[in-house]
Amino acid sequence: MTQEQQYSIGELSRLFDITARSIRFYEEQELLVPERQGQSRIYHLKDKVRLKLILRGKRLGFSLAEIKTLFDLYDTNLNSAPQLKTMLAITEQKRAVLNQQLNDIQMLMIELDDVEARCKDELTELQRGNNL
Amino acid sequence: MTQEQQYSIGELSRLFDITARSIRFYEEQELLVPERQGQSRIYHLKDKVRLKLILRGKRLGFSLAEIKTLFDLYDTNLNSAPQLKTMLAITEQKRAVLNQQLNDIQMLMIELDDVEARCKDELTELQRGNNL
DNA sequence: ACTCAGCTTTACGTAAACGTAAAGTTTAAG
DNA sequence: CTTAAACTTTACGTTTACGTAAAGCTGAGT
The missing domain is CATH 1.10.1660.10 (Multidrug-efflux Transporter Regulator; Chain: A; Domain 2)
Structure with a gap:
């Protein structure tokens, strides 16, 4: 058991x-x-x-309210066509938000790469200076 | 000009x-x-x-406060090694957060796929029922 | 001269997501 | 039995990110 x-x-x-x-x-x-x-x-x-x-x-x-809405929909017996269509509409909408976030993350990642590269350059420059 | x-x-x-x-x-x-x-x-x-x-x-x-911190760091003349290392530490940290979010998004996407598939199945089932 | 859209500051209000304190209950250990 | 840890409810406090008047200034058009 x-x-x-x-x-x-x-x-x-x-x-x-x-x-x-x-x-x-x-x-x-x-x-x-x-x-x-x-x-x-x-x-x-x-x-x-x-x-x-x-x-x-x-x-x-x-938000917690949004999460609740999703739970409620998920819990509901999705038995009528209107309900199913509502659900599909919401998932589509969420998918759009997620895609936007993916985009944002990629952009931010690129900027982080940039910042990091410059920091590292600066650091090696400082090192060089100390060794002269 | x-x-x-x-x-x-x-x-x-x-x-x-x-x-x-x-x-x-x-x-x-x-x-x-x-x-x-x-x-x-x-x-x-x-x-x-x-x-x-x-x-x-x-x-x-x-949060706006976090964003401000990043701006401040970015605006600062990053001229000392400690400052540069602080910046690198922060970018690493942000990178971790972003990776977590990427993970979350992927998981959610998969679940959305699942939900959508089931909704569509249900819908065609309903259609079939109506046509009998 | 007048008006009106768009800007300004000051200030109080609000929703979300908890934090925190108070006071009581329950359960295992000594 | 009693003490301590972990749980409970009730309720007021706090932070963030604005919303929403109120009341006044300012430049362009008629």
Whole structure:
């Protein structure tokens, strides 16, 4: 029998290096709905996966509200054509944002290369000066 | 003679599709230092470039304070070895963040592909049902 | 001279994402 | 039994990045 993994809020906060406060806040915003055993929250694998998605979304600049919208859509029984089309529209939109970000990152990377190169040049120049 | 381009705050706000308030706020935070002609702000090409960088940084989730730090470092005469090394350390750090984001984006893209595929399948299923 | 668009400053308001303090509960260890 | 660690709720505080009046200045057109 493969017992399903369980986590306390403390374990989860250590795992992802965030505060328990944050996790409770995400729950308050209805991004997480952990099981309860008495008063305590019990997190399962699906909660852990969700949290991972939340943090990834955050790193990409999505608001918690946006993330919730995606979750809701994902959770919904996508059974009607309008719903499916809404979902497709949203994913397309997100894809556009991500492409923009990819572009931004590439540009910034190039600039970083440039800055680094110049710094290194400067450093070797300084070295040369010290050796004369 | 190539006259250098000048912009009013309104022109700039329209160019980048942001409010004049935002531009003034960036100045308040010392991210922009436009020339003054009497009471009015005059923006030159370098200001436009800066603004572009600000917005790109924002899209990548950098705070205005972080962006300012980068600008300050970039503006500083990087003449001492310690300064150069600080700069290199920071660029390395930013590079790590960007790589993480690249990773995140790729993951999300894959998930979007998945969601889209399933939506499209569902849609064709519905179509099939309607035609029977 | 008038008006009106576009600019200015000053200042208070707001939403998001938590931080933090207070006060109580639960569970394992000594 | 009691102490300590980890959890709980409630609630007010804080930062960031602006929004939104309010009230006045300024230059171009009629």
